[in-house]
Amino acid sequence: MSTRIFPTAQDAENAFYEALERASLDAMMQVWSEDEDIICVHPTGQRLAGQEQVREGWRQMFAGGSGLRVQVTQKVTVAGMMVAVHSVNENITVPGERRARPPVVATNVYLRTAAGWRMVVHHASPSPGSTTVEQAPVVPPTGPKILH
Amino acid sequence: MSTRIFPTAQDAENAFYEALERASLDAMMQVWSEDEDIICVHPTGQRLAGQEQVREGWRQMFAGGSGLRVQVTQKVTVAGMMVAVHSVNENITVPGERRARPPVVATNVYLRTAAGWRMVVHHASPSPGSTTVEQAPVVPPTGPKILH
Numbered sequence: 001m002s003t004r005i006f007p008t009a010q011d012a013e014n015a016f017y018e019a020l021e022r023a024s025l026d027a028m029m030q031v032w033s034e035d036e037d038i039i040c041v042h043p044t045g046q047r048l049a050g051q052e053q054v055r056e057g058w059r060q061m062f063a064g065g066s067g068l069r070v071q072v073t074q075k076v077t078v079a080g081m082m083v084a085v086h087s088v089n090e091n092i093t094v095p096g097e098r099r100a101r102p103p104v105v106a107t108n109v110y111l112r113t114a115a116g117w118r119m120v121v122h123h124a125s126p127s128p129g130s131t132t133v134e135q136a137p138v139v140p141p142t143g144p145k146i147l148h
Numbered sequence: 149m150s151t152r153i154f155p156t157a158q159d160a161e162n163a164f165y166e167a168l169e170r171a172s173l174d175a176m177m178q179v180w181s182e183d184e185d186i187i188c189v190h191p192t193g194q195r196l197a198g199q200e201q202v203r204e205g206w207r208q209m210f211a212g213g214s215g216l217r218v219q220v221t222q223k224v225t226v227a228g229m230m231v232a233v234h235s236v237n238e239n240i241t242v243p244g245e246r247r248a249r250p251p252v253v254a255t256n257v258y259l260r261t262a263a264g265w266r267m268v269v270h271h272a273s274p275s276p277g278s279t280t281v282e283q284a285p286v287v288p289p290t291g292p293k294i295l296h
Contacts, residue, residue, distance in 0.1 A: 037224050039235040039255075046275045047237065047253045049224065076185050076197065078259055078268050082228035085257045087187040087269055089195065105195045107187075107255045107271040109233045111226055120226050121235055123255040125273035127194045 004030045009084035009110035012117045013072075016108070023066035028058050033111055033118035041123040043104055067095040073103075084110045084117070090124070102127050152178045157232035157258035160265045161220075164256070171214035176206050181259055181266035189271040191252055215243040221251075232258045232265070238272070250275050 006012040012031055019027035032038055032054065040054040041047050048057045071091040078085040089103040109121035154160040160179055167175035180186055180202065188202040189195050196205045219239040226233040237251040257269035 037226065039224055041253050041273065044276060047235070076187055078185065078231055078257060080228045080230035083226055083231040083233065085231065085233065085269060087195070105189050105271070107269060109226060121233060121255060123253070123271050123273070125189065125271070128192060
């Protein structure tokens, strides 16, 4: 398997969402650091740690096939020399579904390695309520449901 | 309001969880960067962006009073000169509840600012299933429920 080099964290992020849309496990794992200190949290899922768990999580997800379309919006970036963090909303379209899903909130962390920028953390969680992120105002949560 | 200086990201993280346990809004906001590019996602909540939304989110949460106890476990750290990322499980104990809650998975991002290390991203989401994190094996998710 050839190794891809991502010159910037954004290059790695673009490859991440391409791999997600294509449901390509090989392409996905080429985005990730080869270190054991990697973390992946899928929406409503447990924390997956290390190469084996992270790969297995994607393998299971991709077993359902491809066809997702992901539009990333509202990016906030925190970038240093070695570490970059992208906070985004993922607006996901699923084939055959007419209604837009609520966006998924994701925190993506990239590390500058000897082999270019690689993902080390992907933390995704569903956001409540709205049907499309572009129309939905981001408002503080209400009521007593919040419990950290 | 006096400004606290956190010499390390870990100092900022310690202060974050102290403020959470004390339900102290002032102490909490002293942990955060004064920049507008801050993001806070409470479990099952929308993405809160900027000073006003982040503060209001904590204000509402703390309006319910204090008494939570938070034990942080399974920390994975990614650290650069200017940015540090801590991925943790938060094991939360609520007064009056006998059963332990499933852990909350959190990604905490800290930035080295002119005023020391400050939090810029807190992304928390509930993890499914287990009753105590120390006993629960971290296993890959199963079944077709996973949809990114």
